[in-house]
Amino acid sequence: MDAAAREAQGSLEWRVTVPEGASVTVEHEAGVAERAWAWVVACMIALRAAVAGFARKVWKIGADDPRRAVHGLKVGLALTLVSVVYYTRPVYDGVGGNAMWAVMTVVVVFEYTVGGCMYKGFNRAVATASAGLLALGVSWVADKSGDKLEPIILSGSLFLLAAAATFSRFIPTVKARFDYGVTIFILTFSLVAVSGYRVDQLLDLAQQRMSTIAIGIIICLAVCVVIWPVWAGQELHLLTVRNMEKLAATVEGCVEDYFAAKPAQAQASPKSEGYKCVLNSKASEDSQANLARWEPPHGRFGFRHPYAQYTKVGAAMRHCAYCIEALNSCVRAEVQAPEHVKRLLGDVCTRLASQCSRVLKEASSSVAAMTGPKTLDFAVADMNTAVHELQGDLRALPPVLALEPAEMSLMDAMPLFTVASLLIEISARTEGVVDAVETLATLANFKQVEDDDDNNGQTEMKVHPLNVPDDDASTQENQTTKHPEQV
Amino acid sequence: MDAAAREAQGSLEWRVTVPEGASVTVEHEAGVAERAWAWVVACMIALRAAVAGFARKVWKIGADDPRRAVHGLKVGLALTLVSVVYYTRPVYDGVGGNAMWAVMTVVVVFEYTVGGCMYKGFNRAVATASAGLLALGVSWVADKSGDKLEPIILSGSLFLLAAAATFSRFIPTVKARFDYGVTIFILTFSLVAVSGYRVDQLLDLAQQRMSTIAIGIIICLAVCVVIWPVWAGQELHLLTVRNMEKLAATVEGCVEDYFAAKPAQAQASPKSEGYKCVLNSKASEDSQANLARWEPPHGRFGFRHPYAQYTKVGAAMRHCAYCIEALNSCVRAEVQAPEHVKRLLGDVCTRLASQCSRVLKEASSSVAAMTGPKTLDFAVADMNTAVHELQGDLRALPPVLALEPAEMSLMDAMPLFTVASLLIEISARTEGVVDAVETLATLANFKQVEDDDDNNGQTEMKVHPLNVPDDDASTQENQTTKHPEQV
Numbered sequence: 001m002d003a004a005a006r007e008a009q010g011s012l013e014w015r016v017t018v019p020e021g022a023s024v025t026v027e028h029e030a031g032v033a034e035r036a037w038a039w040v041v042a043c044m045i046a047l048r049a050a051v052a053g054f055a056r057k058v059w060k061i062g063a064d065d066p067r068r069a070v071h072g073l074k075v076g077l078a079l080t081l082v083s084v085v086y087y088t089r090p091v092y093d094g095v096g097g098n099a100m101w102a103v104m105t106v107v108v109v110f111e112y113t114v115g116g117c118m119y120k121g122f123n124r125a126v127a128t129a130s131a132g133l134l135a136l137g138v139s140w141v142a143d144k145s146g147d148k149l150e151p152i153i154l155s156g157s158l159f160l161l162a163a164a165a166t167f168s169r170f171i172p173t174v175k176a177r178f179d180y181g182v183t184i185f186i187l188t189f190s191l192v193a194v195s196g197y198r199v200d201q202l203l204d205l206a207q208q209r210m211s212t213i214a215i216g217i218i219i220c221l222a223v224c225v226v227i228w229p230v231w232a233g234q235e236l237h238l239l240t241v242r243n244m245e246k247l248a249a250t251v252e253g254c255v256e257d258y259f260a261a262k263p264a265q266a267q268a269s270p271k272s273e274g275y276k277c278v279l280n281s282k283a284s285e286d287s288q289a290n291l292a293r294w295e296p297p298h299g300r301f302g303f304r305h306p307y308a309q310y311t312k313v314g315a316a317m318r319h320c321a322y323c324i325e326a327l328n329s330c331v332r333a334e335v336q337a338p339e340h341v342k343r344l345l346g347d348v349c350t351r352l353a354s355q356c357s358r359v360l361k362e363a364s365s366s367v368a369a370m371t372g373p374k375t376l377d378f379a380v381a382d383m384n385t386a387v388h389e390l391q392g393d394l395r396a397l398p399p400v401l402a403l404e405p406a407e408m409s410l411m412d413a414m415p416l417f418t419v420a421s422l423l424i425e426i427s428a429r430t431e432g433v434v435d436a437v438e439t440l441a442t443l444a445n446f447k448q449v450e451d452d453d454d455n456n457g458q459t460e461m462k463v464h465p466l467n468v469p470d471d472d473a474s475t476q477e478n479q480t481t482k483h484p485e486q487v
Numbered sequence: 488m489d490a491a492a493r494e495a496q497g498s499l500e501w502r503v504t505v506p507e508g509a510s511v512t513v514e515h516e517a518g519v520a521e522r523a524w525a526w527v528v529a530c531m532i533a534l535r536a537a538v539a540g541f542a543r544k545v546w547k548i549g550a551d552d553p554r555r556a557v558h559g560l561k562v563g564l565a566l567t568l569v570s571v572v573y574y575t576r577p578v579y580d581g582v583g584g585n586a587m588w589a590v591m592t593v594v595v596v597f598e599y600t601v602g603g604c605m606y607k608g609f610n611r612a613v614a615t616a617s618a619g620l621l622a623l624g625v626s627w628v629a630d631k632s633g634d635k636l637e638p639i640i641l642s643g644s645l646f647l648l649a650a651a652a653t654f655s656r657f658i659p660t661v662k663a664r665f666d667y668g669v670t671i672f673i674l675t676f677s678l679v680a681v682s683g684y685r686v687d688q689l690l691d692l693a694q695q696r697m698s699t700i701a702i703g704i705i706i707c708l709a710v711c712v713v714i715w716p717v718w719a720g721q722e723l724h725l726l727t728v729r730n731m732e733k734l735a736a737t738v739e740g741c742v743e744d745y746f747a748a749k750p751a752q753a754q755a756s757p758k759s760e761g762y763k764c765v766l767n768s769k770a771s772e773d774s775q776a777n778l779a780r781w782e783p784p785h786g787r788f789g790f791r792h793p794y795a796q797y798t799k800v801g802a803a804m805r806h807c808a809y810c811i812e813a814l815n816s817c818v819r820a821e822v823q824a825p826e827h828v829k830r831l832l833g834d835v836c837t838r839l840a841s842q843c844s845r846v847l848k849e850a851s852s853s854v855a856a857m858t859g860p861k862t863l864d865f866a867v868a869d870m871n872t873a874v875h876e877l878q879g880d881l882r883a884l885p886p887v888l889a890l891e892p893a894e895m896s897l898m899d900a901m902p903l904f905t906v907a908s909l910l911i912e913i914s915a916r917t918e919g920v921v922d923a924v925e926t927l928a929t930l931a932n933f934k935q936v937e938d939d940d941d942n943n944g945q946t947e948m949k950v951h952p953l954n955v956p957d958d959d960a961s962t963q964e965n966q967t968t969k970h971p972e973q974v
Contacts, residue, residue: 075650077646079646100678108670163559166563167555167556170549186566187595279809322813323813326912397898420901425813
């Protein structure tokens with residue numbers, strides 16, 4: 001619609017600006033040339049709009065996280081460095097272009113996160129070395145077996161090794177940690193096996209190849225670590241913190257929406273949609289945890305930091321988010337309990353939700369600051385008190401409802417009961433998140449806040465704020481201030 | 488524990504079988520040598536147990552899906568083929584080892600699914616050609632600019648192109664469809680740019696390189712398609728069908744467990760755990776849909792088969808599964824409504840669950856057989872009738888409960904109300920799944936069953952059963968028989 005309107009406008013505008021001579025040759029009553037030209041102009045306008053839209057999208061990708069643009073520059077730098085190192089020597093020089101292997105190593109090993117770089121670098125180095133050694137051995141055996149047997153031994157071993165190595169990729173551990181290594185293993189073995197070189201030539205070649213690949217890996221790692229490094233472990237940490245914040249905001253937001261004066265079916269407040277990120281973050285959590293284990297100690301992430309536990313925290317959060325999803329659909333449902341029934345449980349439900357949310361916020365700030373979750377136990381106790389209050393209010397309900405049996409049936413109150421029991425279930429699952437966070441705190445040796453600071457432990461926990469990007473700034477804010485919506 | 492026991496036994500056994508001369512030199516009272524030997528034996532036994540366990544695991548991976556083992560053999564075959572093709576010409580011959588590129592192509596392009604192979608093959612071919620052309624142009628310009636400017640132009644263009652291409656990988660569309668192509672683009676451009684060859688040499692090289700890569704890709708695709716091909720589209724199709732079956736079984740199983748004579752908190756029947764697969768299958772659905780779009784028409788999957796709609800069906804199923812998760816935790820909860828209260832809604836809830844399950848089963852068999860979901864509307868109507876029955880029973884409840892106010896409070900009945908309203912929500916979300924399936928049927932032009940077969944349309948839908956592997960055989964079974972548990 002819009003494009004057609006712009007097209008019409010565009011062709012009109014064009015007729016205004018066309019040189020006099022041209023407009024004379026055009027038949028005014030929809031001549032062929034005019035329509036063709038209008039079509040071309042329309043196309044160009046549409047193209048310009050598409051390009052502009054695409055450019056805005058691309059710009060937004062970079063602006064949302066400038067580290068992405070920096071990553072591009074880092075790859076360019078690493079490649080230029082390696083090409084400068086090898087510029088004096090042409091790539092295809094005699095022994096099959098060793099410089100080529102350095103360039104290739106940089107292109108395929110350089111990853112966004114340090115963990116990714118380490119994973120690929122390690123896999124490439126070890127796989128090349130082991131496959132090279134094995135291939136040398138096989139070549140030597142084939143060499144000694146005579147001309148007739150040689151191709152059979154070489155092809156047979158290639159077939160068997162490639163089949164076995166490929167199959168090994170279906171083993172989950174191999175897939176998670178050595179997938180790239182298996183590829184390089186097969187590649188190196190087949191290149192050496194079919195190279196047709198003699199063993200002494202191969203030894204020479206292997207040595208040069210290894211040193212070239214080593215140079216490539218070293219350049220990669222140096223550029224990756226020195227210039228604005230992106231640590232997979234830190235990304236995972238921040239993702240966990242952010243998701244926990246979102247869960248906290250959602251629980252509170254949903255229940256606020258539900259008991260708000262106006263029913264909020266239509267306009268879901270953005271902060272009550274945050275659980276969706278939690279539902280969908282399993283894949284990125286798993287991959288980041290996988291890469292993080294390759295990273296050396298950095299900042300507050302020590303040697304053998306328990307990254308696997310973050311995925312367990314993530315699983316507990318998803319478990320919580322499933323229930324919040326059900327709660328959210330109750331809140332947005334068309335059939336709602338009447339307002340006066342809602343009001344019966346409004347206060348106590350809102351209190352429970354805000355206690356739940358407080359527990360999640362304290363857990364997230366404990367993870368963010370990497371301090372022991374000291375005040376968390378109090379928050380959990382408060383939450384459980386709120387649960388008991390809600391249960392008490394529910395027990396007290398029947399006589400209340402019996403006062404006005406003519407006006408309402410149990411059926412009318414059912415949506416409210418469902419919300420209440422989902423809230424109770426959510427608080428139980430929130431405890432699951434807290435358990436996972438406490439295990440994480442133990443495994444990662446989170447710093448304990450001092451005992452005599454018990455009363456203001458909340459502020460103490462903020463002593464060492466993590467270097468979070470802008471959109472996560474709220475995690476560093478004082479817990480007592482209202483969190484901005486960041487979903 | 489077990490290892491220690493075996494160790495003791497092992498060392499005893501060893502002492503029986505040791506040669507006479509040796510046992511003389513060993514001090515009987517825990518001599519150093521004896522303990523060391525016992526330790527070695529224990530290690531070997533533990534190692535053997537570990538190897539045996541690992542072997543069993545690996546065997547199971549292959550036995551569960553023999554196509555995995557076949558995939559390994561296919562890769563071996565393709566590599567052997569390509570090495571035989573090039574065996575007469577040594578890999579590192581003059582122009583930088585063209586045969587090497589064929590081997591490398593096979594190793595990196597051969598993927599498990601045909602779609603994966605096509606994706607990588609296409610990306611590799613197009614990226615190599617376009618980057619090669621661009622690099623030729625840049626080389627030509629650099630060549631004409633004189634010796635001083637040449638390295639600056641080459642390095643500068645390499646830096647800029649590598650940075651821009653790397654950044655482009657953060658664009659979701661590029662990431663999904665051309666990620667591998669971008670890598671190859673950077674690789675090819677840098678290899679040509681830093682090669683130090685003259686333009687006429689490069690032209691020669693480019694032609695040879697392209698033909699070598701083409702041979703590699705053709706061998707890959709031929710082996711991949713001809714020998715027991717694994718189609719990503721079909722995998723996606725089967726995954727969707729299987730997940731829908733699992734959802735159907737879970738809804739029925741959960742409610743059966745809930746109203747079973749014995750409370751089933753502890754032992755969850757395996758069929759009521761199937762929803763977990765649905766919750767976790769987003770990543771595989773997305774990647775399969777991504778790869779499937781590269782596949783040529785095959786079997787009943789025509790040109791432009793709407794694979795993207797499968798992911799929407801998957802999303803609708805997950806939406807349903809979130810609610811089932813909440814239901815499942817109600818079923819397994821410690822606090823349960825008293826048996827006599829449960830009995831009030833037992834029949835109608837079980838009926839609704841089995842209607843829900845029937846709708847999902849019919850939807851899945853409609854997808855499996857790729858026939859129009861004709862009888863689905865009736866099933867949905869029946870399900871909605873069951874919803875109304877449940878709602879009616881709920882409305883009728885208060886007087887029933889009022890009969891025995893001393894024995895129970897509203898609070899006791901609440902878990903039951905929650906189950907009932909979750910069931911109602913699940914049936915609403917099941918309709919969402921049905922809508923997605925109907926859209927899929929329209930987009931994919933599912934065959935319509937004949938009108939005059941309305942009464943036995945159910946059996947008609949089975950006319951063209953899909954070639955499903957063994958573990959999915961149940962989808963072809965007659966719908967009226969009880970489905971075996973296949974979770």
